[in-house]
Amino acid sequence: MRILLVTNGFPxxxxxxxxxxxxxxxxxxRLAGCSVHIFCRDADFSLPSYTVRYTTVDDLPVTRVVTNxxxxxxxxxxxxx
Numbered sequence: 001m002r003i004l005l006v007t008n009g010f011p012x013x014x015x016x017x018x019x020x021x022x023x024x025x026x027x028x029x030r031l032a033g034c035s036v037h038i039f040c041r042d043a044d045f046s047l048p049s050y051t052v053r054y055t056t057v058d059d060l061p062v063t064r065v066v067t068n069x070x071x072x073x074x075x076x077x078x079x080x081x
Contacts, residue, residue, distance in 0.1 A: 002035045010040045010062055026060050038062040043069070 042064035
């Protein structure tokens with residue numbers, strides 16, 4: 001089975017509750033024989049927004065899309081994003 005896990009962040013850059021749970025879930029699914037891919041947001045002010053980076057974490061493929069959220073108080077911008 002192929003599974004895409006979508007989360008707001010992923011280790012090692014982010015490691016709070018959701019990120020840690022997603023990491024543990026991805027590892028267990030992979031051990032069960034599933035093909036797992038992670039898709040998450042990333043912040044990196046040295047890169048323009050919407051830059052896509054492909055990484056791996058413990059052999060788990062991770063696609064990170066840079067969204068720096070430069071003006072988080074502008075709800076219309078965040079909504080359209």
